[in-house]
Amino acid sequence: MTQQDSSRALRWALRLHPAAYRAEHEAELTAIYAQATQDAGPLGRLREALDVAGHGLRRRTGLGSDRxxxxxxxxxxxxxxxxxxxxxxxxxxxxxxxxxxxxxxxxxxxxxxxxxxxxxxxxxxxxxxxxxxxxxxxxxxxxxxxxxxxxxxxxxxxxxxxxxxxxxxxxxxxxxxxxxxxxxxxxxxxxxxxxxxxxxxxxxxxxxxxxxxxxxxxxxxxxxxxxxxxxxxxxxxxxxxxxxxxxxxxxxxxxxxxxxxxxxxxxxxxxxxxxxxxxxxxxxxxxxxxxxxxxxxxxxxxxxxxxxxxx
Known part of the structure; x- marks a missing residue:
């Protein structure tokens, strides 16, 4: 996965979050992703993007850790x-x-x-x-x-x-x-x-x-x-x-x-x-x-x- 592909995957993962939540926390999620993938390879970046996507789906479906x-x-x-x-x-x-x-x-x-x-x-x-x-x-x-x-x-x-x-x-x-x-x-x-x-x-x-x-x-x-x-x-x-x-x-x-x-x-x-x-x-x-x-x-x-x- 190239850096461009990584950025595209992160954008798609962020879109899975509810709009209001994304507007409030997009910068925070992006910073966490950047820190987690700083020295990661292609599979590591893909895995982190999937984690972000999963977090968004859980927010949409009410399966967050606060529920x-x-x-x-x-x-x-x-x-x-x-x-x-x-x-x-x-x-x-x-x-x-x-x-x-x-x-x-x-x-x-x-x-x-x-x-x-x-x-x-x-x-x-x-x-x-x-x-x-x-x-x-x-x-x-x-x-x-x-x-x-x-x-x-x-x-x-x-x-x-x-x-x-x-x-x-x-x-x-x-x-x-x-x-x-x-x-x-x-x-x-x-x-x-x-x-x-x-x-x-x-x-x-x-x-x-x-x-x-x-x-x-x-x-x-x-x-x-x-x-x-x-x-x-x-x-x-x-x-x-x-x-x-x-x-x-x-x-x-x-x-x-x-x-x-x-x-x-x-x-x-x-x-x-x-x-x-x-x-x-x-x-x-x-x-x-x-x-x-x-x-x-x-x-x-x-x-x-x-x-x-x-x-």
Whole structure:
């Protein structure tokens, strides 16, 4: 990227800010960009321009660090990384488990799919390491190729299995990686860091994903007596329901967990709803009831602080 290209990229990034905010802070943002890119190469200047653009989009969408939505996303971002990493690692462990053969290995699409599914967890592990050490610029940069590789699974799966997949499964396989990537990239950068509580939560959510995805894969090929292969999918709904029950305005970590779990819960439970199975009905009821609890608590809180009406 030349200096001229860099200036053009910065101008476009500044245009993404609301007009009033840009008029007040354009000089400040330009000075910060110039300082950050003083000794940077082309990739460094592009990265800083993208950070400025992301800041503008967050201002436009109300996801700034001073808004509740932005604060919830900042809590959700590391947890989303942990869940994506744990899920991809569980999938890789399953692929290399003795006696498991989930796809023919002779065709080119199958070989490419296997290679891609081996590469995805490696990239997510690199993202996890960057988040663990607080290097969020590196982590967010790596999320982009991790998401692209995960999306590449869809056409490779269709080619490897002869286009026998369901439309719902295809849509979910595209939507879930995009939602996960969006959560990480949309979180306000100034709220992202590294702390011991965050690392503990990161380790916990990674382990949770390994357990849940691993249980699904094991139950798919070795069904347990309680309802067959789809029973373990409801565990994602249970995890989402627990997070929702504790997610109030004053409990940002729980709200962040609910946002982080949502993509995985969608992928696991939507197939249970059509045709509706008993497990699907239970999962849907569980999530709906737990979703209603924060609303009921908010109504009670407003009722307690409402001023008495005049006589």
């Amino acid at each position: 509740t939505a932005g604060q919830v996303l900042a809590q959700a971002a590391p947890l989303a990384v942990g869940l994506a990493t744990g899920g991809s690692v569980a999938n890789l462990l399953w692929l290399v488990a003795p006696g498991i053969k989930t796809m023919p290995s002779s065709s080119l699409p199958s070989v490419l799919l296997l290679a891609n599914q081996g590469l995805v967890p490696l990239v997510w592990l690199a993202v996890l390491a960057a988040v663990w050490s607080g290097r969020w610029t590196v982590a967010r940069a790596l999320v982009v190729p991790a998401t692209v590789l995960r999306l590449a699974d869809v056409p490779l799966l269709l080619l490897a299995h002869g286009f026998h997949g369901t439309d719902t499964g295809t849509v979910l396989n595209l939507t879930v990686p995009l939602l996960t990537g969006a959560v990480v990239l949309a979180a306000p950068r100034d709220l992202l860091g590294s702390s011991q509580p965050q690392r503990s939560a990161l380790a916990g959510t990674t382990a949770l994903a390994v357990l849940l995805v691993g249980a699904q894969l094991v139950n798919m090929y070795y069904p347990q007596p309680l309802g067959g292969p789809r029973t373990t999918h409801t565990l994602w709904a249970a995890a989402l329901a627990v997070a929702l029950l504790f997610s109030t305005r004053d409990r940002l970590p729980a709200a962040g967990l609910a946002v982080a779990v949502l993509p995985g819960a969608l992928q696991a439970t939507v197939p249970l709803l059509h045709p509706l199975t008993p497990a699907g009905a239970g999962a849907l009821l569980l999530v709906l009831l737990s979703s209603a609890m924060p609303l009921l608590r908010a109504r009670r809180r407003r009722a307690r602080i409402a001023p008495p009406s005049a006589a």
